Amino acid sequence: MSSADIYKELILDYYRNPRNFGRLEKFDIDSRDTNPLCGDEVEMQIRVGEGQRIEEIRFVGKGCAISQASASLLTELAKGKQLEWVKLVTKEDVFKMLGNPDLGPSRVKCALLGMKVLKTGVYGYLGSRYDDSDTAGVPP
Amino acid sequence: MLKSEVLDIKKVRSDFPILKRMVHGKRLVYLDNAATTQKPRSVIDALVDYYSRYNSNVHRSVHALGEEATVAYEESRAKTARFVGANPGDLVFVRGTTEAINLVRFAWGEQNVRKGDLLVTTLMEHHSNIVPWQLLAKARGAVLKFVGLQADGTLDMESFESLLKESPVLVAVTHCSNVLGTINDVAGICSKARRAGAMTLVDGAQSVPHMPVDVGAIGSDFYVFSGHKMLGPTGIGALAARKGILDAMEPFQAGGEMIKEVFLDHSTWNDVPHKFEAGTVNIADAIGLGAAVDYLTALGMGKVREHEARLIEYAVETLSDLKGFVLYGPRDAEKKGGVISFNFADVHPHDLATILDEEGIAIRSGHHCAQPLMNWLNVSATSRASFHVYNSYDDVDALKDGLRKAGTVFKV
Numbered sequence: 001m002s003s004a005d006i007y008k009e010l011i012l013d014y015y016r017n018p019r020n021f022g023r024l025e026k027f028d029i030d031s032r033d034t035n036p037l038c039g040d041e042v043e044m045q046i047r048v049g050e051g052q053r054i055e056e057i058r059f060v061g062k063g064c065a066i067s068q069a070s071a072s073l074l075t076e077l078a079k080g081k082q083l084e085w086v087k088l089v090t091k092e093d094v095f096k097m098l099g100n101p102d103l104g105p106s107r108v109k110c111a112l113l114g115m116k117v118l119k120t121g122v123y124g125y126l127g128s129r130y131d132d133s134d135t136a137g138v139p140p
Numbered sequence: 141m142l143k144s145e146v147l148d149i150k151k152v153r154s155d156f157p158i159l160k161r162m163v164h165g166k167r168l169v170y171l172d173n174a175a176t177t178q179k180p181r182s183v184i185d186a187l188v189d190y191y192s193r194y195n196s197n198v199h200r201s202v203h204a205l206g207e208e209a210t211v212a213y214e215e216s217r218a219k220t221a222r223f224v225g226a227n228p229g230d231l232v233f234v235r236g237t238t239e240a241i242n243l244v245r246f247a248w249g250e251q252n253v254r255k256g257d258l259l260v261t262t263l264m265e266h267h268s269n270i271v272p273w274q275l276l277a278k279a280r281g282a283v284l285k286f287v288g289l290q291a292d293g294t295l296d297m298e299s300f301e302s303l304l305k306e307s308p309v310l311v312a313v314t315h316c317s318n319v320l321g322t323i324n325d326v327a328g329i330c331s332k333a334r335r336a337g338a339m340t341l342v343d344g345a346q347s348v349p350h351m352p353v354d355v356g357a358i359g360s361d362f363y364v365f366s367g368h369k370m371l372g373p374t375g376i377g378a379l380a381a382r383k384g385i386l387d388a389m390e391p392f393q394a395g396g397e398m399i400k401e402v403f404l405d406h407s408t409w410n411d412v413p414h415k416f417e418a419g420t421v422n423i424a425d426a427i428g429l430g431a432a433v434d435y436l437t438a439l440g441m442g443k444v445r446e447h448e449a450r451l452i453e454y455a456v457e458t459l460s461d462l463k464g465f466v467l468y469g470p471r472d473a474e475k476k477g478g479v480i481s482f483n484f485a486d487v488h489p490h491d492l493a494t495i496l497d498e499e500g501i502a503i504r505s506g507h508h509c510a511q512p513l514m515n516w517l518n519v520s521a522t523s524r525a526s527f528h529v530y531n532s533y534d535d536v537d538a539l540k541d542g543l544r545k546a547g548t549v550f551k552v
Contacts, residue, residue: 003495003549012550016486038490039507039514039521062520064488065550107494 006101007065014069019076022058031121035113037106040067042117044075048125052083059117064110066103071114073097078118086122089115146447147439149532155180155435156530166500169538174318174346174479174526175504176368179432183371186431190424198423199397199414213423216430217413223433224344224363225354226380232413233426236377237345238268240364241312243379243416244341245272247392248362249310252339255281258308260338262287262295263516264317267509269343273312287313289516293320293469300329304336311338315347315358319508319524320469321452321479323347330359345369349436349528350478351445355380367425371528372432376425379416386412393418436529444529448478451527455480455536462543464552468517478527481508484543485552489523495549496542503539 024045032043040063049055057075123130156178196205198213221228234240259273263286277284288296311333316323330340341362349370355363366377398418400408409415453473464485470476489505504524507514
């Protein structure tokens with residue numbers, strides 16, 4: 001693993017200039033989670049529009065470059081998609097979105113925090129419960 | 141700049157087998173000693189020797205192995221007690237600092253804390269010296285209040301004095317902050333707390349491994365520490381109590397070893413300290429802790445402290461040259477244990493730890509089990525480099541080079 005691989009331009013850019021950062025005045029979904037190991041925090045707010053589409057999505061948070069860039073990139077991907085799309089997102093999609101950085105087991109959780117927050121919020125809105133075992137990372 | 145070495149670092153380093161290993165092809169620079177320290181060969185050998193030569197239960201078997209194990213276990217207790225100026229009869233072996241604090245919470249707190257009583261701790265505590273008191277306060281209807289901090293990361297003694305006027309029943313304070321490195325005047329705090337009628341508990345997890353400690357001179361009612369942060373094995377630590385206090389307390393855990401006589405309707409308790417060591421004790425690790433105490437005693441704790449103070453002085457000075465380096469806590473090595481917490485530009489501590497890891501440098505990043513302190517500092521996390529006897533000026537230089545590299549990667 002090399003830090004040049006992990007901290008690609010894309011991640012540094014979204015860390016320093018996070019897209020969709022902030023809060024919504026009107027929202028239907030509000031989901032927040034932390035990574036107790038690192039103290040990373042992500043909260044997402046979503047306004048659901050016609051046809052169960054993600055009309056607007058914002059996030060706030062603090063934490064490492066990987067957690068914040070990942071959450072921000074995910075909001076860009078999610079915007080305009082149907083809620084059902086969120087159910088289909090996998091951790092591999094998130095890694096791909098980040099440019100497949102070579103993350104160690106302890107940093108995988110940072111990358112997946114945004115997805116966990118998004119899925120937890122959307123599943124709850126749709127009346128089901130998100131089983132987060134696939135974002136728990138690989139035990140070291 | 142003082143760069144002369146107080147300890148024979150080359151010799152010391154050769155005593156620690158793990159320091160020979162490479163990490164990602166680089167020399168291991170281990171700067172995570174506040175989390176746990178590495179173990180010298182003599183400690184590892186003591187464990188192997190016990191298991192391969194005289195493994196047996198203690199205090200019950202009259203055969204040769206049982207006698208040898210009992211003698212070694214009790215010798216270790218005596219050494220550990222002497223090391224901190226305590227009486228062996230008042231030193232209870234526990235799993236670590238956390239268990240020692242929880243022992244006090246249950247065995248003292250449940251009996252002595254009443255509705256409306258005040259418990260006092262500080263904003264710079266590790267979670268292990270906050271959460272047990274939150275739970276005790278909840279269980280007994282008591283109130284928990286915190287001594288504040290001054291801008292330089294030292295305790296706000298005015299807020300302490302004003303809390304004393306509210307007649308707390310307990311003052312629980314750390315001897316040395318695991319984040320800021322601040323060394324507190326625990327002797328002064330204990331004496332004032334005692335005059336105000338409070339019991340005192342001092343968390344020695346970050347002091348006993350790094351400086352001479354004399355619990356008699358400090359005057360605490362309870363002094364607690366962990367073995368694994370002082371070159372000993374994990375799973376062993378100690379509670380050193382003021383004489384007589386343990387006798388008056390109810391047991392913590394109940395079972396074998398802690399009883400004198402058991403009848404169907406009641407039991408009587410074994411003598412202190414055994415009254416607080418229910419079940420088969422952690423024999424091997426207690427013996428290992430004795431070996432760690434021997435090792436540190438041979439080096440001399442005064443020298444250990446001097447060595448670390450010079451490293452801290454050097455680290456604070458040299459790292460402060462880096463643009464974007466922010467230090468938390470006192471700058472003065474006199475007021476600081478072997479810990480420096482910092483942030484570097486806008487590089488998050490976890491990203492920094494990942495980049496340093498590639499260089500073989502182990503630091504800790506995160507909230508250091510001190511979230512109230514992180515909130516007070518108004519940061520979500522810090523990076524922490526912490527030193528011990530085998531660290532050298534070269535390690536500090538390696539850390540500085542690592543920070544420069546992080547600066548390049550993050551284009552700061």
